[in-house]
Amino acid sequence: MNKKYIFFDIDGTLTSHTKRNHISESTFLALRKLEESGHFVSLATGRAVYLAKDIAEKTGVKSLVCEGGNGIIINGELKDYEPIDMEIAKNILRRCDELELAWSVSIEDSTNLVTRNEKIESLITNINFLRNIIVDPNYDYINETCIRRIIIENNEEKYNQIDEIKKIGFMHYEGSPFAFVEPDDKYKGIKKIVEMQGGSEEDIIVFGDGINDLKMFKKAKTSVAMGNAIDELKEIATFITDDADSDGIYNACITLGLFN
Template identity: 35%
Template sequence: MKQHLIFFDIDGTLYNDDKEMSEHTKETIKKLQENGHLLAIATGRAPFMLQEVIKETGITNYISFNGQYAVMNGEVIYQNPLDLETLKQLEEDASSNNHPLVFLNEHEMVSNIEYHEHIKESISTLKFEHPRHEKNYYIDKPIYQSLIFNTKEEDKLYDDQYEKIKFIRWHEVSRDVVPVNGSKFEGIKKVSEALKIPIEDCIAVGDGLNDLEMIHGVGLGIVMGNGVDALKEVADYVTEDVHEDGLTNAFKHFKLID
């Protein structure tokens, strides 16, 4: 059997809506590992948010911050932080619109205001508490991803206003802020190069808008049945919902597990 390098999104793919991983999913991960495939996580989450998933799966290679920070065999092999001057401008613009920001690096997330209901509402879906407050946290530290908290109707205040960043909606009241050239697929390319495994032998599984480039770019892009329509349009294969063992069924379909 040919060895594949397989990348898994977390939320909506490995984890269901309750942020739980089914026993079938755990067993599928184990079988893929036993069959000689190399596995990695590709997520919008920060590294400090991955400990539980690593513990449950035994997968230690990961691409975090939607591709801006890649770790393989415990070693950081790629970093792509946000541009400081652009962050300063965004912080100024968002503050004038009363839209809070959260800054993330590999160690923690920090809010630029003390409390906001939109931060609590969205962050709680990841099973994390409202972050602590430090307005200028981003000034002297690398920030790999930021979160801005605004409604879809307010997106126009920021879209196409910045050359070096882009926005990806992940919640009704929040969008990821990442480098304009950043994506999970950029991180995947770095990992595949390091492991000398061609992109055409890479498989990715996801469900959200932040998975678009990787699903389109790898050799086999699998989308969960609960995935967004835009992702399904570029998929090589659409499997069942996360609550219907979609991940397990997909790998059985391609005969990578029994």
């Protein structure tokens, strides 16, 4: 078999969809066998670099497409990073202020978030990877040169009035009191990393389960939806495997002949 370029979403795909960050033994085995078979293996996630690296170290996968397609790591080294469009980001924050919609921003690759409004702190206080909230009533985002993502209060009536959110990307988990405005085109980073490796788009295979995998599924030559994937993803997938807790990745690799 030709060398394939295989990209795994993290949450609900590489990891369990019921226990955060848990990875099954069959998935560890599949990753090892894929690399032994000569394939290029990478993660593809919306997570920040620092969060993606934790899973990378746990699995031994050294290459990542992270930050929703805006960050590229090869062999553990950050090769490329593209911040979100600053003019668009600042216009979104300006509209949030006009609509009295609480927000915070990530301006560096860390747990730190900056906000003017204490309300956002109360909304995300129990989220471990978003705990360090810096409340500064005088914070002026106009002077920023890099914003990585915006976390906003979950108020659908208000955020639906901000058209420019669609120009960046949006992620909201059911029942969550906040939402992320962040890049969601993983395929942009996937295409770039494959080109850097001298590979072909024809040999790309992507695995995923959620709404932020839709764009890469629409563009990838071969796509594998987990059994626990959303219906919209299953409808456009090349192949549907078992769920993340039932050896889904390993079984898909067998079916696709990736260990040959």
